[in-house]
Amino acid sequence: xxxxxxxxxxxxxxxxxxxIGFALFAGGLGARLFQRLRIPQVVGYIVxxxxxxxxxxxxxxxxxxxxxxxxxFFALGVIGFMIGGELRLDVFRRYGKQFMIILLSEGLTxxxxxxxxxxxxxxxxxxxxxxSLALGLVLGAIASATAPAATVDVLWEYKxxxxxxxxxxxxxxxxxxxxxxxxxIAGSIAKQLIxxxxxxxxxxxxxxxxxxxxxxxxxxxxxxxLNLLLRIARDHDKALTFILGALAIVIGLSITAEVDIxxxxxxxxxxxxxxxxxRSRETFQIVxxxxxxxxxxxxxxxxxxxxxxxxQTWMWVLAGAYVVGRTGGKMLGxxxxxxxxxxxxxxxxxxxxxxxSQAGVAIGLAILASTSxxxxxxxxxxxxxxxxxxxxxxxGPPCVKIAVTKAGEVGLNVTREDLIESYTxxxxxxxxPECFAEDDTFEAIMLALSNTDATTYPxxxxxKRLLGVITIQHLKAGLGSKGLGSLLVAYDLMExxxxxxxxxxxLREALTRMSEQDLDFLPVVIPAPAEEPAHxxxxxxxxxxxxxxxxxxxxxxxxxxSAADREQxxxxxxxxxxxxxxxx
Amino acid sequence: xKLESYIRPEQIVLSPNASPTKQAxxxxxxxxxxxxxxxxxxxxxxxxxxxxxxxxxxxxxGLAVPHVRLERLGAPAVAVGIFPEGISDYxxxxxxxxxxxxxxxxPKGQHETYIRLLAAAVDVLKDPEMRQAVLxxxxxxxxxxxxxxxxx
Numbered sequence: 051x052x053x054x055x056x057x058x059x060x061x062x063x064x065x066x067x068x069x070i071g072f073a074l075f076a077g078g079l080g081a082r083l084f085q086r087l088r089i090p091q092v093v094g095y096i097v098x099x100x101x102x103x104x105x106x107x108x109x110x111x112x113x114x115x116x117x118x119x120x121x122x123f124f125a126l127g128v129i130g131f132m133i134g135g136e137l138r139l140d141v142f143r144r145y146g147k148q149f150m151i152i153l154l155s156e157g158l159t160x161x162x163x164x165x166x167x168x169x170x171x172x173x174x175x176x177x178x179x180x181x182s183l184a185l186g187l188v189l190g191a192i193a194s195a196t197a198p199a200a201t202v203d204v205l206w207e208y209k210x211x212x213x214x215x216x217x218x219x220x221x222x223x224x225x226x227x228x229x230x231x232x233x234x235i236a237g238s239i240a241k242q243l244i245x246x247x248x249x250x251x252x253x254x255x256x257x258x259x260x261x262x263x264x265x266x267x268x269x270x271x272x273x274x275x276l277n278l279l280l281r282i283a284r285d286h287d288k289a290l291t292f293i294l295g296a297l298a299i300v301i302g303l304s305i306t307a308e309v310d311i312x313x314x315x316x317x318x319x320x321x322x323x324x325x326x327x328x329r330s331r332e333t334f335q336i337v338x339x340x341x342x343x344x345x346x347x348x349x350x351x352x353x354x355x356x357x358x359x360x361x362q363t364w365m366w367v368l369a370g371a372y373v374v375g376r377t378g379g380k381m382l383g384x385x386x387x388x389x390x391x392x393x394x395x396x397x398x399x400x401x402x403x404x405x406x407s408q409a410g411v412a413i414g415l416a417i418l419a420s421t422s423x424x425x426x427x428x429x430x431x432x433x434x435x436x437x438x439x440x441x442x443x444x445x446g447p448p449c450v451k452i453a454v455t456k457a458g459e460v461g462l463n464v465t466r467e468d469l470i471e472s473y474t475x476x477x478x479x480x481x482x483p484e485c486f487a488e489d490d491t492f493e494a495i496m497l498a499l500s501n502t503d504a505t506t507y508p509x510x511x512x513x514k515r516l517l518g519v520i521t522i523q524h525l526k527a528g529l530g531s532k533g534l535g536s537l538l539v540a541y542d543l544m545e546x547x548x549x550x551x552x553x554x555x556x557l558r559e560a561l562t563r564m565s566e567q568d569l570d571f572l573p574v575v576i577p578a579p580a581e582e583p584a585h586x587x588x589x590x591x592x593x594x595x596x597x598x599x600x601x602x603x604x605x606x607x608x609x610x611x612s613a614a615d616r617e618q619x620x621x622x623x624x625x626x627x628x629x630x631x632x633x634x
Numbered sequence: 635x636k637l638e639s640y641i642r643p644e645q646i647v648l649s650p651n652a653s654p655t656k657q658a659x660x661x662x663x664x665x666x667x668x669x670x671x672x673x674x675x676x677x678x679x680x681x682x683x684x685x686x687x688x689x690x691x692x693x694x695x696g697l698a699v700p701h702v703r704l705e706r707l708g709a710p711a712v713a714v715g716i717f718p719e720g721i722s723d724y725x726x727x728x729x730x731x732x733x734x735x736x737x738x739x740x741p742k743g744q745h746e747t748y749i750r751l752l753a754a755a756v757d758v759l760k761d762p763e764m765r766q767a768v769l770x771x772x773x774x775x776x777x778x779x780x781x782x783x784x785x786x
Contacts, residue, residue, distance in 0.1 A: 542703075
C-alpha cells in the first residue's frame with residue numbers, strides 16, 4: 051500500500067457520505083440489538099454513536115459532526131413536525147377534567163421535585179449558580195415526560211382493561227404535550243439565565259415570548275399555506291416534495307428569525323393535523339416512512355458528539371437525583387392528582403407506578419437542550435437523560451405490570467382470538483353430549499332431538515366407542531315420508547366420522563381443521579390404545595362450532611363486564627361523593 | 635326419487651312355492667345383488683345381517699325392506715324377492731308373514747339418495763293392489779314391469 055492510499059483512509063477525514071452510510075448501517079444494527087433487550091431503539095442509535103464517535107473509535111470526528119450541522123437542523127425539524135402531528139386538540143378535549151388534573155399534578159410534581167433536587171445539588175457540586183438553575187429547569191421539564199410506547203406495550207401484552215388502564219392511556223397520551231410546553235417555558239428561562247445577554251428581567255421575558263410565539267406563528271402560518279398546497283398535490287411524490295420544502299423553509303426562517311426550530315416545526319405539524327385531521331394522517335404517514343434514516347443518523351451523531359470521558363462524577367450524582375426526583379414526583383403527583391380529581395382507588399394507588407418509562411420525547415428534549423445550550427449543560431443533560439433512560443426502561447415496564455396486576459385489570463381485555471389461543475379442545479367441548487346407540491329407533495331419535503338443543507349426535511357402542519354421528523342435516527332427508535320411521539334406526543342415519551380431535555389439541559388447531567373441511571362439529575376422542583388399533587376410539591366429547599362460538603362470546607362478555615363493573619363502581623362512587631359535596 | 639330406475643329383471647328373485655327362513659331369503663337376495671353390482675358377497679351379507687340384528691326391517695303388510703350402506707359401492711342398487719308363501723321367522727310390526735322383500739344397498743356417501751330410495755320403495759308397495767299384483771306375477775319381467783309402471 052502506498053502512503054497516498056493510506057492517507058485516503060485517514061480516520062479523521064473520511065468522506066462525509068461514507069460516514070453517513072456507515073452511521074446508518076451501524077445505527078440500524080445497534081437498534082436491533084437493543085430492541086432485543088427491550089430497550090428503545092433510540093438508545094441503541096446513541097450507543098452506536100458513542101462507539102463510533104469521540105468516546106469510542108473516533109470514526110465520526112468533530113469535523114464530520116460540524117459538516118453535518120445543516121442536516122441536524124433538518125432532522126430536528128422533522129422530529130418537531132412529527133411530534134406536532136401527535137398533538138390533536140380533540141384528544142385533549144376528550145379526556146375531561148379529571149385527567150387534566152392528574153396530568154398537571156404528576157407532571158408538575160415530577161418537574162418540581164427534580165428541579166428542587168438537581169438545582170442545589172448541581173450548585174454544590176459545580177459551584178455555578180446560574181448554570182445549576184438552568185440544568186434543574188431543563189431536567190425538571192424533561193422529567194415530566196412519560197414514554198407511551200413502552201408503557202402501552204405492557205398494557206397490550208397483558209390485555210388490561212379498567213379505570214387504571216384508561217387513566218394510563220390518557221396520561222401518557224397527554225404528558226408529552228405537557229413536557230414540551232414545560233420545556234419550552236423552562237428552556238427559554240434557562241437560556242436567558244445563562245445567556246451572554248444579561249438584560250433586565252422584562253427583556254428576558256420579552257425575548258422568551260418572542261422565541262415561543264414567533265415560532266408558533268411561523269409554524270402555524272406555514273401549516274395553513276402547506277394545507278392549501280396539499281389540496282392540489284394529491285399524489286405522494288408531489289406531497290412529500292411540498293412537505294419537505296415547507297419544513298426546510300420553516301427551519302430556515304426560524305434560524306434567520308432566531309426563533310425555536312423545533313417549536314416552529316411542531317406548530318407546523320400541529321396546525322396541519324388540527325386543520326384537516328383525516329386528510330393529514332396520510333401526510334404524516336408519508337413523512338413517517340421517509341423519516342427513519344434521518345432519525346438514525348441524527349441520533350448516531352448525537353452519540354458521536356458525546357464524550358463519556360466528560361461524564362464526571364457530579365453528573366452521576368445528578369443522574370441519581372434525577373431518577374429519585376422523577377420517580378418520587380410521578381408517584382406522589384399521580385396520587386395527589388387522582389385524589390383531587392376524585393379518581394378511583396386503583397388509579398390513586400397504582401397510576402404512579404405506570405409512569406416511569408421515558409424515551410423518545412425525553413431524549414429528544416435532551417438533544418434539543420444539547421443544541422441550544424452551551425456544551426457544559428447540553429452534554430450533562432444528554433448524559434443524564436440517556437443514562438437514566440437505560441435504567442427506567444428496564445425498571446419501568448415491570449412496574450406497569452405489577453400495577454395493572456394489583457389493580458386486577460389483567461386479562462380483562464381479551465378478544466375471541468386471545469381465548470382461542472389459550473384454550474384446548476377439552477376447555478370448550480361438550481363432555482356429555484347426547485348420544486345414540488346403533489339400534490335407537492327413529493322415534494327415539496326425534497324425541498331426543500326435540501328435548502335437546504344440539505344439532506349433532508354421536509352414535510356409540512356399549513363401550514362408548516364412536517361409530518358415527520347423526521346430524522340434523524341428515525335427518526331432514528327422512529322427515530318427509532311417512533312410514534319410514536319404522537324402518538330406520540340410528541345405524542341407518544349415522545354418517546361416518548370424517549375427522550376428530552383429541553382433548554389436548556389446541557383449540558386453534560381444531561377450529562382450523564373444522565373450517566378447512568367445512569365441518570360444523572368435531573367429535574372428540576381418546577385415541578385407541580396401541581394393542582387394539584382395529585377398534586374405533588372412545589368418545590370423550592363433542593365440539594360443535596355453534597356452541598364453541600357461544601362459549602367464546604360469553605367468556606369475552608364476562609371479562610368485559612368485569613372491567614365495566616370496575617369502571618361502573620368508580621362512577622357510582624364519584625356520584626356519591628359529588629352528592630355529599632352538594633349537601634354540605 | 636323413482637324406484638323404477640333401480641329395478642332390473644335379473645335382480646328379481648321369484649320363489650312361488652318356497653317358504654325359506656329369513657336367513658336363506660336374505661342370502662338369496664344378497665347373492666343376486668352382489669353378483670349384479672360386483673360386490674363382495676360375504677361383506678354385503680354381514681352388513682345386512684348386522685342391520686337386521688339391530689331391528690327387523692319387516693314393516694308390516696307382508697313387506698320388508700332390508701337396507702345397508704356399503705363402502706366402495708358404485709351406485710345404489712335394489713334386489714326384489716317375491717315369496718308368496720311367506721317367510722315365517724321374519725319379524726314384522728303387524729306379525730303378518732313377510733312376502734315381499736326389497737333389499738336396498740347404497741354407497742356410504744350417498745345418504746340422501748339412500749333415504750329417498752327407501753321412502754320410494756315403501757311408497758310404491760304401500761298400495762295393496764300393487765302388492766297383490768306383484769305377488770301374482772309369473773316372471774321377474776312381469777314384476778319389473780309392474781314396479782316400473784308405478785302410480786301415474
